[in-house]
Amino acid sequence: xxxxxxxxxxxxxxxxxxxxxxxxxxxxxxxxxxxxxxxxxxxxxxxxxxxxxxxxxxxxxxxxxxxxxxxxxxxxxxxxxxxxxxxxxxxxxxxxxxxxxxxxxxxxxxxxxxxxxxxxxxxxxxxxxxxxxxxxxxxxxxxxxxxxxxxxxxxxxxxxxxxxxxxxxxxxxxxxxxxxxxxxxxxxxxxxxxxxxxxxxxxxxxxxxxxxxxxxxxxxxxxxxxxxxxxxxxxxxxxxxxxxxxxxxxxxxxxxxxxxxxxxxxxxxxxxxxxxxxxxxxxxxxxxxxxxxxxxxxxxxxxxxxxxxxxxxxxxxxxxxxxxxxxxxxxxxxxxxxxxxxxxxxxxxxxxxxxxxxxxxxxxxxxxxxxxxxxxxxxxxxxxxxxxxxxxxxxxxxxxxxxxxxxxxxxxxxxxxxxxxxxxxxxxxxxxxxxxxxxxxxxxxxxxxxxxxxxx
Amino acid sequence: xxxxxxxxxxxxxxxxxxxxxxxxxxxxxxxxxxxxxxxxxxxxxxxxxxxxxxxxxxxxxxxxxxxxxxxxxxxxxxxxxxxxxxxxxxxxxxxxxxxxxxxxxxxxxxxxxxxxxxxxxxxxxxxxxxxxxxxxxxxxxxxxxxxxxxxxxxxxxxxxxxxxxxxxxxxxxxxxxxxxxxxxxxxxxxxxxxxxxxxxxxxxxxxxxxxxxxxxxxxxxxxxxxxxxxxxxxxxxxxxxxxxxxxxxxxxxxxxxxxxxxxxxxxxxxxxxxxxxxxxxxxxxxxxxxxxxxxxxxxxxxxxxxxxxxxxxxxxxxxxxxxxxxxxxxxxxxxxxxxxxxxxxxxxxxxxxxxxxxxxxxxxxxxxxxxxxxxxxxxxxxxxxxxxxxxxxxxxxxxxxxxxxxxxxxxxxxxxxxxxxxxxxxxxxxxxxxxxxxxxxxxxxxxxxxxxxxxx
Numbered sequence: 001x002x003x004x005x006x007x008x009x010x011x012x013x014x015x016x017x018x019x020x021x022x023x024x025x026x027x028x029x030x031x032x033x034x035x036x037x038x039x040x041x042x043x044x045x046x047x048x049x050x051x052x053x054x055x056x057x058x059x060x061x062x063x064x065x066x067x068x069x070x071x072x073x074x075x076x077x078x079x080x081x082x083x084x085x086x087x088x089x090x091x092x093x094x095x096x097x098x099x100x101x102x103x104x105x106x107x108x109x110x111x112x113x114x115x116x117x118x119x120x121x122x123x124x125x126x127x128x129x130x131x132x133x134x135x136x137x138x139x140x141x142x143x144x145x146x147x148x149x150x151x152x153x154x155x156x157x158x159x160x161x162x163x164x165x166x167x168x169x170x171x172x173x174x175x176x177x178x179x180x181x182x183x184x185x186x187x188x189x190x191x192x193x194x195x196x197x198x199x200x201x202x203x204x205x206x207x208x209x210x211x212x213x214x215x216x217x218x219x220x221x222x223x224x225x226x227x228x229x230x231x232x233x234x235x236x237x238x239x240x241x242x243x244x245x246x247x248x249x250x251x252x253x254x255x256x257x258x259x260x261x262x263x264x265x266x267x268x269x270x271x272x273x274x275x276x277x278x279x280x281x282x283x284x285x286x287x288x289x290x291x292x293x294x295x296x297x298x299x300x301x302x303x304x305x306x307x308x309x310x311x312x313x314x315x316x317x318x319x320x321x322x323x324x325x326x327x328x329x330x331x332x333x334x335x336x337x338x339x340x341x342x343x344x345x346x347x348x349x350x351x352x353x354x355x356x357x358x359x360x361x362x363x364x365x366x367x368x369x370x371x372x373x374x375x376x377x378x379x380x381x382x383x384x385x386x387x388x389x390x391x392x393x394x395x396x397x398x399x400x401x402x403x404x405x406x407x408x409x410x411x412x413x414x415x416x417x418x419x420x421x422x423x424x425x426x427x428x429x430x431x432x433x434x435x436x437x438x439x440x441x442x443x444x445x446x447x448x449x450x451x452x453x454x455x456x
Numbered sequence: 457x458x459x460x461x462x463x464x465x466x467x468x469x470x471x472x473x474x475x476x477x478x479x480x481x482x483x484x485x486x487x488x489x490x491x492x493x494x495x496x497x498x499x500x501x502x503x504x505x506x507x508x509x510x511x512x513x514x515x516x517x518x519x520x521x522x523x524x525x526x527x528x529x530x531x532x533x534x535x536x537x538x539x540x541x542x543x544x545x546x547x548x549x550x551x552x553x554x555x556x557x558x559x560x561x562x563x564x565x566x567x568x569x570x571x572x573x574x575x576x577x578x579x580x581x582x583x584x585x586x587x588x589x590x591x592x593x594x595x596x597x598x599x600x601x602x603x604x605x606x607x608x609x610x611x612x613x614x615x616x617x618x619x620x621x622x623x624x625x626x627x628x629x630x631x632x633x634x635x636x637x638x639x640x641x642x643x644x645x646x647x648x649x650x651x652x653x654x655x656x657x658x659x660x661x662x663x664x665x666x667x668x669x670x671x672x673x674x675x676x677x678x679x680x681x682x683x684x685x686x687x688x689x690x691x692x693x694x695x696x697x698x699x700x701x702x703x704x705x706x707x708x709x710x711x712x713x714x715x716x717x718x719x720x721x722x723x724x725x726x727x728x729x730x731x732x733x734x735x736x737x738x739x740x741x742x743x744x745x746x747x748x749x750x751x752x753x754x755x756x757x758x759x760x761x762x763x764x765x766x767x768x769x770x771x772x773x774x775x776x777x778x779x780x781x782x783x784x785x786x787x788x789x790x791x792x793x794x795x796x797x798x799x800x801x802x803x804x805x806x807x808x809x810x811x812x813x814x815x816x817x818x819x820x821x822x823x824x825x826x827x828x829x830x831x832x833x834x835x836x837x838x839x840x841x842x843x844x845x846x847x848x849x850x851x852x853x854x855x856x857x858x859x860x861x862x863x864x865x866x867x868x869x870x871x872x873x874x875x876x877x878x879x880x881x882x883x884x885x886x887x888x889x890x891x892x893x894x895x896x897x898x899x900x901x902x903x904x905x906x907x908x909x910x911x912x
Contacts, residue, residue, distance in 0.1 A: 230705040267793035275798040279818025297779035323753035337723035342731035362735025
């Protein structure tokens with residue numbers, strides 16, 4: 001296999017493109033099939049539409065299936081529209097069922113049904129089954145191409161079967177043992193098999209208590225289990241019957257996807273983290289957040305408007321608006337990050353929530369004390385005209401604000417998670433804005449109450 | 457193997473603890489060794505010190521090594537201090553080299569040297585070698601327990617060797633082919649081996665162009681490559697010689713670690729994302745950020761102080777401070793999240809930086825236009841006393857601020873990344889504060905310039 005790296009990638013790509021220009025099919029095939037499918041995808045994505053149509057001619061449907069299943073959905077939709085229908089059907093018939101289901105799930109109903117009707121009956125039934133599982137569950141990410149054996153088989157028998165089925169199966173490194181009712185009764189790794197003697201029975205070398213997930217198990221839960229136990233694959237059951245497996249490479253994608261979600265949550269940039277979309281798409285995706293947050297900003301403006309008289313009396317109070325807002329926002333975001341990350345890693349669950357909230361409240365109190373003391377020392381130097389009273393008002397307000405802001409940052413995402421509302425509501429900027437409003441109300445209320453003691 | 461889940465975990469744990477209380481070694485061993493090492497660790501972490509010392513008596517050092525290597529470093533340090541020295545040495549001698557190196561790297565020099573001097577000479581030399589690699593590189597996370605074969609071996613030969621070495625090796629699913637100079641010349645998977653006939657030569661079934669990383673390759677780069685090509689393991693070379701392999705379970709940990717770093721970066725909660733540390737530790741870790749950011753808040757206060765006269769003339773301007781600050785902060789954080797995530801996933805590199813910045817600038821301009829138009833409509837309704845001029849000042853300021861804030865959010869982490877400064881400097885709150893200051897200067901400068909046109 002040719003290894004493409006930064007040095008030779010360009011030269012090699014140009015060589016391949018030249019074979020397309022020259023309409024030299026045999027040279028093209030020789031060069032192209034020396035590459036890893038991941039690199040073949042990069043070539044496909046970097047050529048023109050005309051060059052692609054040459055590739056479709058030079059590559060057989062069953063070969064193209066290998067490439068097609070690794071493409072992003074947007075590219076899949078584009079390229080399939082460029083293919084002749086028979087070729088397209090052949091491609092789909094040669095793909096693993098889980099990849100077909102993932103692709104079809106993204107198509108409009110009518111197109112989806114068209115492809116399903118043209119597929120081999122047996123294949124389409126398997127795919128229809130997979131399409132039924134909810135998004136982001138074990139059922140939706142599992143593959144049905146695994147090797148299952150019977151507990152009464154011998155090791156030698158199974159080795160022979162693996163030799164035959166290896167090219168088809170997604171992984172051969174775990175073998176799943178099922179009984180006559182298709183119930184999952186055991187598991188053994190290829191490692192276990194290899195160190196056993198050929199005439200041993202599978203039931204004597206298998207592990208009987210096998211960890212599995214259900215088809216409706218959340219994909220994040222599956223990822224946590226596989227990371228915790230360092231599994232390369234985990235079996236998926238429905239009513240105890242083995243129906244598929246989830247492999248570690250699928251889980252890597254899940255981890256990326258979930259991290260993406262969490263990142264969006266912290267930064268209110270959900271759906272626009274992709275560095276490759278256009279400025280217009282990015283603006284379109286971000287603008288609802290920014291506008292909604294701007295209206296919340298107008299609410300904050302209203303709060304300050306309410307205290308206009310206080311501000312007019314002691315204009316210097318305005319200078320501390322950013323300080324109160326920034327500090328409230330920052331501690332809130334820190335607490336939010338802890339909770340979002342803890343929920344993702346599974347370190348925060350029902351049993352530990354109370355402990356975590358107590359921890360965050362304690363942290364908020366301590367941060368508040370430290371900041372208040374610092375301000376009591378610094379503010380009289382910077383704003384001597386305000387006297388000690390100004391420093392006291394700012395310090396005490398910040399103390400109360402930080403204690404509460406930390407709790408808001410921790411509690412809101414927990415409630416959201418519990419109520420299963422769209423977690424974007426608990427995004428960093430939202431929590432920041434809530435904390436801003438709270439902080440400013442505290443600050444101006446205290447200042448208004450003590451207005452007579454402030455030098456005006 | 458007994459499968460612990462939420463239902464039976466408690467009962468089973470109590471049963472095991474009871475055997476410890478009863479000093480019943482055989483019952484303990486029977487129950488305990490039915491568990492997966494990951495669950496054994498949970499038992500160990502949940503019992504008292506006295507119960508642990510019983511466990512040390514009932515479990516042999518070579519058995520305890522299996523548990524010890526999976527522990528967190530803080531627990532490793534605690535438990536090893538409870539062990540008798542000979543037992544501790546035996547534990548270490550029975551651990552994989554990479555886990556020993558990871559553990560020793562966390563100990564003080566003298567303790568580390570003590571253990572190294574007591575270890576088997578051959579083992580300690582391997583570990584010393586591993587300790588030389590920089591943190592977060594392929595060398596630091598690789599294992600040296602892999603199976604290497606010669607290209608002139610036959611498939612049957614190698615199968616026989618795997619049978620013998622399988623219990624020792626970290627993975628047997630990839631076999632690495634080396635020549636007499638230990639140079640890496642090929643790779644084959646166990647799958648390839650199994651489908652080949654026993655008398656074939658390895659050189660006829662191996663892939664000759666094998667993807668490898670160097671010992672000094674950044675672990676994040678290794679993770680990206682493994683995710684991209686769906687590898688279960690990747691070989692590590694030094695001057696072309698095979699010195700180790702990185703396996704996919706190590707990479708899962710790397711991905712978590714890097715995500716943790718990126719999360720800390722966005723939220724300025726670096727090092728305190730762990731939900732299990734005490735309130736005091738959390739406050740200690742977060743307070744430097746909060747205090748530093750508070751001082752930056754005082755700088756922002758200074759900016760507003762500079763415009764005190766303008767504020768005194770038109771007090772309603774104060775109400776828009778939060779709006780300007782929030783919007784500047786939010787767009788900056790969105791752009792930051794895109795860049796931090798892009799750098800982590802490898803979708804943002806030198807070749808695409810220019811494109812990304814142009815994209816972000818375009819996005820910022822569009823967001824600015826949308827927000828400005830919205831404000832031009834809304835503000836005259838909410839604040840009729842300010843007239844159209846107030847709306848114009850707020851709208852234009854926000855337009856300029858958003859355009860620039862998006863760029864700041866995108867450029868600062870790129871510069872930081874390029875200069876290899878501590879990336880925490882580019883954290884969300886820092887960028888928010890920079891953008892706050894910038895936004896307020898723009899807003900008050902425009903307002904001051906147009907002060908005569910504002911109703912006072």
